[in-house]
Structure formats: structure tokens, C-alpha cells
Amino acid sequence: MPTTQFAPTALERVRGLRSPQDYFAETRSGLELWPEKILCFARRSRAETARDVLARHHHHRYVLVVPWQGTGAVYADDRRFALGPMHSLLIFPFQFHHGFDFNQESVVWQIITFETKDAATLEGLRLHPARQMKERDYELMEGLVEAWESKRNNELSEWLGLFLTRMLAARPVGRTREKSRVKPSSLLMRINQQCMPRLDQAIGLKELAGRMAISESYLRARFRQETGMSLGQHLRRLRLQKSMSLLLQSELSISQIAERCGFDSIFAFSRSFHRFSGMRATNYRERFAKG
Template identity: 35%
Template structure:
């Protein structure tokens, strides 16, 4: 027993009622968790064509060597000993590494966004000793197999996220805008606000620019066409709904702007190498070589 624990036990009050304790609230637990590491700066941007974009949260912990992370339209300096959360549907890639040798931990996961994570958007945070300890235990559990290990993975990540939400920002530095300030965020917000994915004409009108100007600015900023980006958004939204909701596949196809469930199923299988129903039952995606968006 550590001295600190002894001091805290001495501070504990006597219970007012032996059977009435603190009540719990429904937990918003992460799902479909993947952990992996990167030990070389050149391995961060894979593939080189296009910037990574997907429906999942990405937690990155820079344990050794700092790198500039471009998220949407901003450049964020992520120093050694700091972490950053990338949200679903955010573009991200990496530039200006301090050294080729690095040690980064990535944790990607699905989570119903209940608003508690929003303070972390574009905001690096310092990795505390408690966070490092929790990350160590999480990776140790991830390296094991079996249902018990899966429960530990979920609980350890939940604890890590709770610590991150309570931490103060790493600094007051501002994320620097790059090309087309706010364009990524605005496009994604328009898509999220609409019950049905809007066409490019409606989107350009909403932004107050011409269709050709919107397409050119978008390709210049992220290295991918607007049409391809919107298609990715539709498919990634569908993938999230398949994992996190009980809606029927036909309903998900309609919500994501596909003309029929057959068109949706074909597009989903082409993109991920698995049928929508099989994916919902736990099937793993098999991205085509030119579609892989690993870190």
C-alpha cells in the first residue's frame, strides 16, 4: 500500500447508509477497437496518394518524436509526449517529423458521439503518467486473446478516454489553417446536417461558390476529388450504422443516399470486400490496395 493511498483512505467519510452508494450512469463504451504502432516517420503516410479518412475515431499518442499532423484544413504541431484525437470523417496526414525514428501508438475505435469528446477536436494534450500506465495496460490486454481480454480492452480504453477528457490542453498554441480554410469542415457539416447526402450543386450553393470552384479547391486541399470524398462519407456512414445501430440494411442504404439496397451492397462489397450483413455480424473489411488508408 502506497503512502498516498493510506492518506486518501484516512480522508474517506463513513457511509451515511450502508446500502446506498453512488449511482452509475449509462456508459458510452468504445467498440471495434484496433491498436497498432508506428516506429518510422515514413510509415505514417500510407498510402501516399490521398489523405486518410474514415468513420472511426483515431487516438494517436506520440511517445517519441514530434510530427506536424494535418487535420482537415489545419496544421497541428504534435510534440513528443503529447496525444491527439482525430474524429470521424476528418482528413489527416503527417508532415515535418522531428526524426525518422519514432514510437507512436494508434488506437482506433467506434463510439457513439455523445458530445463529451468535442473539446478534444484539433486540441493536442499532454500524456500524463496515468495515461501512459493505462495505455500500457490496454496494449497488454490487446496482446491477449479471449472474451476476458476483450472486456479488459474496452474498459481500459474507456478509462483512458475519461482521463483524456479531463486533462488540460497541452498548450495554448493555435492550429494553423492551410489551404481553403474551413472547407473540409464545412463540407462534412453540410453532409451531416442533411437527411440525404446533398448533390454537388446544392453544396456549392450553400457555400456560396461555383461548382467548378468547389471541386478545384477541394482537390487542391486534400488530393482527392469531391465526388470520391462524398462517396467515402456515404460508405463510412453506412459502415458506422451497421456496427452501431439495429437499422435494417435497406433503411441504411436509403439513409446514405443509395438508389437501392443492391446498389449499396455492391458498392459496400467493392470498397470493403465484405457484404453489409456479414460486416454487421463481425466480418472484417478487406480494403483494395489502392483504397487502403492506414496510418
């Protein structure tokens, strides 16, 4: 894993980011094209993450992880991402992310949580969310920290928006330079574009393949090859992630949410939700709903 020497002032500035009292607090921005409701803090040791609320929960915000010093791993859903300096990782809303597994006692990892109205653009990071960074990216992060400390909210959104734009174009972690010349497939994005507006409907794979002008067998095989999961598993995950959003951000009943997310019955929804989250839907709402 690469090692990098950062300017002492930049490293100390990130190290000095304090843990917030409320992990779901926000800094509002007047810009609609960039990330909003940004929260910035740092993780500095193994002991600190042992009591880290963020590491044990899943929620409706994006989580950007930027290691400055020290190596370790982050677990998102059923995937493990080994990270260190010159890496970054984006965790999507409602993904299950587990504690930071640091290889050293003392580290400096920057954590940024945010929301955005431009979620479709960030879908380009879902398949390969861990990316390799360059020195210019750390300069952007230093500018972001300075804007955070100075409470210059518009600049904060601009710095983070620039960083995410560069992250979309960066090479995935663990892939060789030769492979990086191949443009990543847009299959996952195309599937999401077709399915997200229709999650309340029974989406047949034959119909989906027809909309995409490819055969059903090719769609199944290509999707599994690129993602490591079946297309049916992915569609079920999309429905359950939508249900989590509705549980937290609406007053719909459980049966109404089950219907809006394409489940045949409240029993089928409750069983799938419990398997996916380890919690009952009512308990999830009581525990994580705002206010």
C-alpha cells in the same frame, strides 16, 4: 519537450504492435458508453510512415495519437501539432490529417482508431485536441495494449474510455499552468449543439446569436478570437463534414446530399466540396465508401 523513461516491457509491447492489413477493420465491443470498433497499431520509423495509408487519407473514424518515444509533428486540417512523450492528440472524423513528420529515424508512436456513439462528449477536445499526459495515462495505454493483444474487447473499450475521459480534463499542449486554471469556453460546443441538427437549413448568424442570447457582433468576434477562423467558415466545414459522412454511409444522390447539407444548389455544393477535399464528391464516394 519533456523526456520520460517508460518500463521496458511497456515500450516493447507498444513497439511490437503490427500494422493492420486493413486500416478500417474493427474490434467490436458490446459496451455502448465507450469507444467501439477499436483498431490499435504503432508507427516506428520515418520509412514506415512514407507508405502509411492513414497518413494520406481522411475517414469517418477518430484517430488517437500517443507518442511513447521520439518527437515529431502531425498535421490536422490547417494546424500543426508538435508532439512527443507525455502528449496525446485526438483527430476527429473527416478531418484532413497528413503524414507524421518525425524528428528521428526510430520512434514508437501508438495509433488508435475508433468510433463512438458518444461523440458530443468528445467535442470538448475539438478546440484543443493535443493534451498533456501523466504517467497514469501511460499505464492506461499499457492496459489497453494488453487487452488488444489478448482480444479482451470489453476491457479494450473500458481502457480507452478511461483514457479519453482523463484526456478531456488534461491541460492542452503549449498552454501554461496559469492559463490552464481558466475553464475552457463552451462556445464551440454550444454552436455545434445549435447547428448540427439544422445543417439542412439556412442558419443565419443573427438567428444563431439570438438562440444563444448574445449579440451577433460579439458572437463573430468571440468565435474568431477562440478558434482563429470565421464562424461562416466553421459552419461551412460542418456542412461539408456531414456531406462526407452521407457520401460514405448512405445511398443518397449527390443532389440529395447537397440539399440535406444546406447548399442552395448542387453546383455550389460541388464547388465547395472540391475546394475542401481536393476531390469531386463522386470520386470521394467511389474511393472511400465501405465495400
